[in-house]
Amino acid sequence: MEYLLQVKIGALFGLLLLTLLFGFIPARVRWFRDTNGTDTHRTVLSLISCFAGGVFLAACLLDILPDYLSDISAELAARQVETSFPVPEFILAAGFFTVLILEKLVLHCQERRAPASEREPLLHGHENGHGHTHGRVEAVGPELEGSGHHVHVDLQAHSPFRSFMLFLSLSLHSVFEGLAIGLQNTDAKVLQICIAILVHKSIIVFSLSVKLVQSGLHAGWVAAYLGVFALMSPLGIALGIGVMESHLDSGALVQAVLEGLAAGTFVYITFLEILPHELNSPGRQLLKVLFLLLGFCIMAALTFVG
Template structure:
């Protein structure tokens, strides 16, 4: 148990410092400033992102979901119903509900801002109306991948409010990701999930920090967002550790239920956020798929010792 606790605490510290380093890196490296971004930078980010998607897919299918279903079926074996899948679905729909609420608030605030802007009327000729109707809309001609709504990367035209709700949504994800680590009964499995979360969080916080810098977000607000986001996974790990310290029948049942809910968030993040962002892209699709397979293969090999 001591070795397991040491590993979880190590994962907590690693998650905290890696997120802080990746989040603050664009502030101190000139190569990542707006006027210095090149095609090489974008290419590297594509490959790292695809590799992380494969890591998350492997951790989700080969460990998180499998262990959660096994533990729940053991604790609730007296119920003749697939309770594991039901609890997993509750975690899935919980995160889905939170993100839909975030998007709804964002859309309403955008409409309120647009309605509050005074509009000036200018004389227009009939030919102007005809020309405007015949002119194609820029929204229609956007590439399909630009129309994809993705909470992790929806950072275009960021206002302070949209930045806040974006980081709140990401923080909720991070708590459950940390919870999945803190609830693990074996140190190898905790390390396996920690690797996936480390890579994923590093890429996400780095990309968002870069976008915030390009959107002229002040360093003070950027620092606040990154620090809050960095604390969420460690908080989740601490909650998981506290739950597993007192092994009673009730605590074991609660642990299995929480593990099922957190596995549902993993399913959501993997299949509705990470993978669609990679597979829907038209830039080097085969190369992206190759790196997804590499990431999945690595997690499959690690699962041999789990």
């Protein structure tokens, strides 16, 4: 077996094991799953979630979108496609609206199946100013308690459906990352890309695991999601190795289109689920923004170094 192939196989198993390690820390440690702890405990969990939001924002703006736009532009140029219509942006929007339509269809079907009594608000505005989020009661700031003001809480924040779409978009992107490793023709380039992916993927899978745990999914489903997600980059590497060994040069356009749909999905999840949920919940707003910025800056620094 040639040395380059050995390096790629080593990268495959390294990505698999490290992703599983960092992914199962929030999933298996009870501290992350406990929602009935002290105020300090809930605050720390909220700040970790804000940090994860910053990570996903950076992944969206600095990683997924630039990769997609670069790949689709190169593919259109290679095929000599010239049009004034913004094709890359349209594909991105298609991914965005696909998730939006699917989510609203799911919610519509749930509402039609639910009895009338289940459609009633579980907690009303006069009950101590508390809101309801997936069966958990979260106290708002003392300045809102008993004030009689209507407190808006996103009842679908961290829903299992949105968690699944987050998992799906990140998984597709992981396949393309692995593909980039598998298609390299020098061992130095393989190691360079692999190290960059190992570092930022460890942070992303940790953040993904936090979001899955917060969505209230059963532990078995969280483990299944993380297991499948861990396999995505190795799958991409294996596909890249297969393409290199068989000397095929097709499917690049399909890959670019799928990457665009995944990017549109990630835009939706980042800006309509993760960030609004973290920033609209009351209390410690400046600290939340600080941790959001911290997550973004760490990913930006890794992108700059990589």
